[in-house]
Amino acid sequence: MSEAAVPHIFQHTLKAVIKRFELGALLLYLASVAFALGAIWFEQNQQAEAIMQATNQWYPASLVEIFNIESGLPLYHEQLSSSDFTLLREVSNDTLTLVFIHPFYLLVSSWLFIAFNIVFVAFVVAIRGSLSKTLTLSFDPIHALENWVALSRIHGKYQPIQAKEPISESIAELLQKLQEAKASQGQAELQIRERLLLEPETGVGNREFFNNRLDALLKEEDSRGCVMLVCFKDFDTVQTAYGAQQALDIVEQAIGLIQKRLVNFNNYFIARPNEAELALLLPGFYADEAEKLANRVLASISQVPLPIGVAQEEFVHMGVVCFAGDNQAYKVMAEADMALRNAQLQGPSQWFMYDTGEVAAETAKGSLKWRTFLERAIEKNAFVIFFQPVIASQSDQILHHEVLSKVRDSQGQLTSARVFLPMAQKCGLSAKIDLLVFEQVCRLLQYESKQPDACSLNLSIDALLDEQFIEAMFIKLAQVPDIANRLIIEISEYHLVTHLNKLAPVVGLLDELGVKILADKVGQYVVSTDYLRDCPISYIKLHRSIVYLVHEKMENQVFIQSLKARCLQHGVKIYALGVESKEEWRTLVHLGVTGGQGHFFTEPVAQMANAIVLP
Incomplete structure (x- = not known):
């Protein structure tokens, strides 16, 4: 975003105040000049009135000529040099006409007027500079904020505020709170997801999480994949004899080993439908891949150390089912559950998967x-x-x-x-x-x-x-x-x-x-x-x-x-x-x-x- 879009409050305010000051000084100057002209004009009128009453008195320097209207002859004449300005003014009555040097010329040619102009201009310049400096200092926080806004728009994000004025510090504090609020909102949304779809003790998906993913996968065209149910046989025994935390530790270790085994697969889902079971959903898996992975997962979970009195060789059983094409979630889970029960019937820790006519054809390619x-x-x-x-x-x-x-x-x-x-x-x-x-x-x-x-x-x-x-x-x-x-x-x-x-x-x-x-x-x-x-x-x-x-x-x-x-x-x-x-x-x-x-x-x-x- 261009800097032109930023409102320049400081510059506009400074220019407006200076212009108003200059206008006021000009009006004061014009009023002073008008007052001086009026005073000279009035004085000449007074002098003309006195001379008309007694023509033989002393004449002022500004009087140029006295002319008798009846006789047509001048009674007084002051010879002007060729260099003098000829701007004149006449004052008349019934018998006499008096010619004076015009008040404007008298004013502008006076050394006092020239001195007044010099002093007035110096005074105005000094006052203007002082006013500009004072306003600049007063508006410095606003000027700094304008520069900050322009810089932020150029970079497309809020920049750090360097000024230490109260306004800047307050805005910096508000920005920090805004950033914290956005971050906390993201965390709050993540917490909502976790509470809805994750199992609170282990952090993996819950039953709803798993069912949603399976339903969605089965709705996709040409969907295929694998479901594995993992059951811990003596989970209740461990929970009763050694406490809930010991039983939970076993489940968490098993989850960690499964995740380590699946580290090269970025498209899988793991959930804990109930306390003693884990469920794995592996999209895109074929039967031969599922068999290899089942062996590795079983071997990994068998490494979990168990407390005394729990048989290691009969602790873990897995039911595996592969699906492809048009299927329903409950049928897939029913087959996985049947496979799990079949593995448990065999006794020792193992996995089981039913054969289907589809398996051989898929494995061949x-x-x-x-x-x-x-x-x-x-x-x-x-x-x-x-x-x-x-x-x-x-x-x-x-x-x-x-x-x-x-x-x-x-x-x-x-x-x-x-x-x-x-x-x-x-x-x-x-x-x-x-x-x-x-x-x-x-x-x-x-x-x-x-x-x-x-x-x-x-x-x-x-x-x-x-x-x-x-x-x-x-x-x-x-x-x-x-x-x-x-x-x-x-x-x-x-x-x-x-x-x-x-x-x-x-x-x-x-x-x-x-x-x-x-x-x-x-x-x-x-x-x-x-x-x-x-x-x-x-x-x-x-x-x-x-x-x-x-x-x-x-x-x-x-x-x-x-x-x-x-x-x-x-x-x-x-x-x-x-x-x-x-x-x-x-x-x-x-x-x-x-x-x-x-x-x-x-x-x-x-x-x-x-x-x-x-x-």
């Missing part, structure tokens, strides 16, 4: 085949983009379209991003695929330049942290700058929080180009929303787990309300993903959501013709 398939798809640009509209809550108009992608195999079948993107990430191909889709969207926006609708595109964290991708993206935007204001980049909330320092410069450059930023999957993880303060975010999109059956889940409604209060401060609009029913949409609109997206409105629409045939 390993990472090597996926890499070969995806590299061939990248080479042939076999990616098809679809559009799903985001609908306004108040007018039912389309706000923008989200770009979804699928890949076509050699048989012409389409595979959704939910299936191929996890494998692309494993093979290190996410950035290349994101760049292909990004270029398709740019070409489509350029081709359909008359269409005002914007498009949102979800970019992976691998792409956003890849220097080659970032360079190629900005080069493309520089080639077609007109599409920037119609482009929205979606970034996962989790990645915005965990990689904020690396993403902030990229987000800032995109914002300068006119590209809007959308924080995606908000509410999937329990994290702080301070990124709204640190990044130029225009929109946020609620995760499916928050939207699913929101009309029945008060904790999700409270979460949205707290989030809305934070968004209002930063001018951020809230969208909802995965709206499936009229009841959900009605509740979301009531809670202040700006737009919605999901099968309740429409299915994704393919844009193959324009996206693929464009040059």
Whole structure:
């Protein structure tokens, strides 16, 4: 923001006071001159009256001539030198006309008048300088505040106040309190999330947290994953014999070992449905991966030291279930619970998973085949983009379209991003695929330049942290700058929080180009929303787990309300993903959501013709 936008109270006030002082001095000077002229004029009138009564008396120096009107002859004449000014004044009666030197000439030619002017000007200059200095000192705190405001607007954020005046100190104190209030508000919102969705003793998710994530995952197209239930057999015995704290310590150690084992997996959820159980949700896992991980988790938990009297070899049992395609949460959890009971029936610590006909087919397609398939798809640009509209809550108009992608195999079948993107990430191909889709969207926006609708595109964290991708993206935007204001980049909330320092410069450059930023999957993880303060975010999109059956889940409604209060401060609009029913949409609109997206409105629409045939 330019400095011209800052009101200059000090300068305006100083100029106004000085101008009024100068005007007053001018009026005083003119009044003095007028008074002197009037005095000379009056004196000449008195002298003329005396001379007319006795013409033979002494004549004043200012009298030039006395002329008799009846005879036409001069009675007195004072010869003026050729250098004298001839500005004269006449005073007459019935018989005589007296000619005087004009009072104005007498005044301006007087050395007393010249001395008066010098003294008056010196006096005015001195008073003006003293007044300016006094006002400058008096307005110095305001001047300092104006400089502080201008500097803050130039830098785009409040700068430290250097002045020590009472006003400056009070403003500095208010700014500090404002910053503390904003920080405490972020902490308060985080506490609301934690109380609603986290188990208070261990800090992991509670039953509602786990059920929401599972419901949301199962609603996604081509969803797959794994659920593991971990049960501690003699938990009640430890709690009774050694106390609640000893039992809690065992659970916390087990959680820590599980998290250490899953350190290389950034997309998993852990919860504590009840005191003696833990639940793991692992999106995108195949059966063979689940088997390997189950062995490692079991081995890790078996390292937890147990008190005397508790059998180590029978303390931990696990039930594992893999799911893919269309499933219901209660069926998945029922199968996981049955698997857990089967493991407990066997006696010793172990895990159990039921075999299904789907397991063998999934295991047969390993990472090597996926890499070969995806590299061939990248080479042939076999990616098809679809559009799903985001609908306004108040007018039912389309706000923008989200770009979804699928890949076509050699048989012409389409595979959704939910299936191929996890494998692309494993093979290190996410950035290349994101760049292909990004270029398709740019070409489509350029081709359909008359269409005002914007498009949102979800970019992976691998792409956003890849220097080659970032360079190629900005080069493309520089080639077609007109599409920037119609482009929205979606970034996962989790990645915005965990990689904020690396993403902030990229987000800032995109914002300068006119590209809007959308924080995606908000509410999937329990994290702080301070990124709204640190990044130029225009929109946020609620995760499916928050939207699913929101009309029945008060904790999700409270979460949205707290989030809305934070968004209002930063001018951020809230969208909802995965709206499936009229009841959900009605509740979301009531809670202040700006737009919605999901099968309740429409299915994704393919844009193959324009996206693929464009040059």
